Amino acid sequence: MPRTKFALVTGCGRGGIGEALVKEYTRRGIHAIATLLPQEESGHLLEAGITFFRLDVTIEKSVLDLKDSVHKLTNGHLDVLVNCAGIAYTMTAIDTDVVAVQRMFDINVFGPMRMVHHFHDMIIRSAGAVVNIGSIGGIIPYLYGASYNATKAALQHWSNTLRVEMAPLGVKVITIISGEVSTNILKNDAHRRLPEGSYYSPLAEEFHRHVTRTPRGATNRFKYAENVVAQSLKSSPPAWFWYGSFTGMIRFLDTFGWRTVWDSMLWRMFNLGKLKQAHTLRMSKEAAFGNE
Structure with a gap:
């Protein structure tokens, strides 16, 4: 009898990509394991019958506690790790609050590094896969996103090397280049305003509309999850999987256009x-x- 397969997804708060991913893994008969921040509401996962644990990817002990819990649940196996936890920070490059950006790097970049560092033995034992959720922001110089774009570019390039290093150990590494997806990641940035005296003050109204916008034409997160999960379960997945609104055009121009x-x-x-x-x-x- 084949053993149960397990997929661990970080960052599964209500309304996000992570929630959609664990529900899609569950639909496919895989035992999905979600993580939530210590203070996050869990009703959406309880209703769906999804196993979850508390995790703060910026805290070493929290990651180690999660590893112990997952190891007991899975008997030391992990078939898929999806590094999905992340936050946004919207601001001009010249007006950046570096302390806020350091926290974002700790979540968006160092978080996946911690997860892979502590869970790699379980993934190797299962000849599994690591899925890192990147973004078109790591490809194009999208305005007001310099710092967020930098975290995604860093994650994507780290993921590239991880892919090469893990191949001899039988582990697949997939980088998802996500387009615009309908999630609530922008909600925590809606309060942000340009600082007084900013050189960008003439665009203060435009900036306000930008941080409070509802993205047009965004891909449904459950459709996104369906496609990402399918790729993660392939025996030979692509190194980079581009999916979501605008990725076709951006991929073409990034490949054939000038810098x-x-x-x-x-x-x-x-x-x-x-x-x-x-x-x-x-x-x-x-x-x-x-x-x-």
């Missing part, structure tokens, strides 16, 4: 002409004042 192909597109999309005009006027006034 600055995005600049003019993003200039128009984010109304940077308005910023340039305001900046030119400001510099002219300062020069006139200085000559008086």
